[in-house]
Amino acid sequence: MTRHYLMCRPDHFAVEYAINPWMHPEAGADREVAISQWETLRSAYQELGHRVSLIDPVEGLPDMVFAANGALVVGGRVYGARFTHPQRAAEGPAYLDWFVDNGYERAQEATFTNEGEGDFLTLDHLVLAGTGFRTDIFAHKEAQEFLGRPVVTLQLVDPRFYHLDTALFPLNGHNVAYFPGAFSPGSQEVLRALFPDAIIASEGDASVLGLNAVSDGTNVVINIEAADLQLELKRRGFEVIPVDLSELRKAGGGPKCCTLEIRG
């Protein structure tokens, strides 16, 4: 099925501050390399037949390329992001304005801190929601009320995996891949109960943001370095599209971070 993704070209990308353990401003990042890697990602989606819309990048917002954090869109309802760190605060209204300007009438500003699809991942009958580093657990309840979908809270415990989408991705509408070590013991039990047939990723693959992947149910766009995870995906019948986003990883992001899915 054709997907609709919102992306933001990294025209102002930089690593200027450190708000996660992957970011080292002293080491910097090469914007031109980041742009060319991002273009490869965009082309990969287009070659798969997916629709890609673009939001204008804003000067002074170096992390705006990570569109997944800008909102959560389910059934045409847009739940706006409210960022944890002041450095990214202006991205929330910028993304919400894009949706309003593009005719999404059911767009809601959030009362509680949440980083969009960074911490909310949507399956057919439920939304998985991360908390612990960024998104406030009260935002899980607010999103459930606004979207009319069950939201299942998952507790993140490892600062390297500060967003849910660094540690888990939906393979399709009813199954996931994840790295158990990123979750509290109780949340690991919840995941085992909900997804007995999940792909369990290694710490090595999680550490190259291999779980920050995008699946359309048939094709999985994934960081090239996550070798074992790619093998397991192929074994399960998925088409694997490896991409190199190493420059964007210097800010703590991968393919999924660059991709906000617009549902409905």
Ligand SMILES: CN(C)C(=N)NCCC[C@H](N)C(=O)O
């Ligand atoms: C899965 N991830 C990590 C994302 N969805 N977003 C990446 C955000 C990176 C940004 N420097 C930050 O720390 O907020």
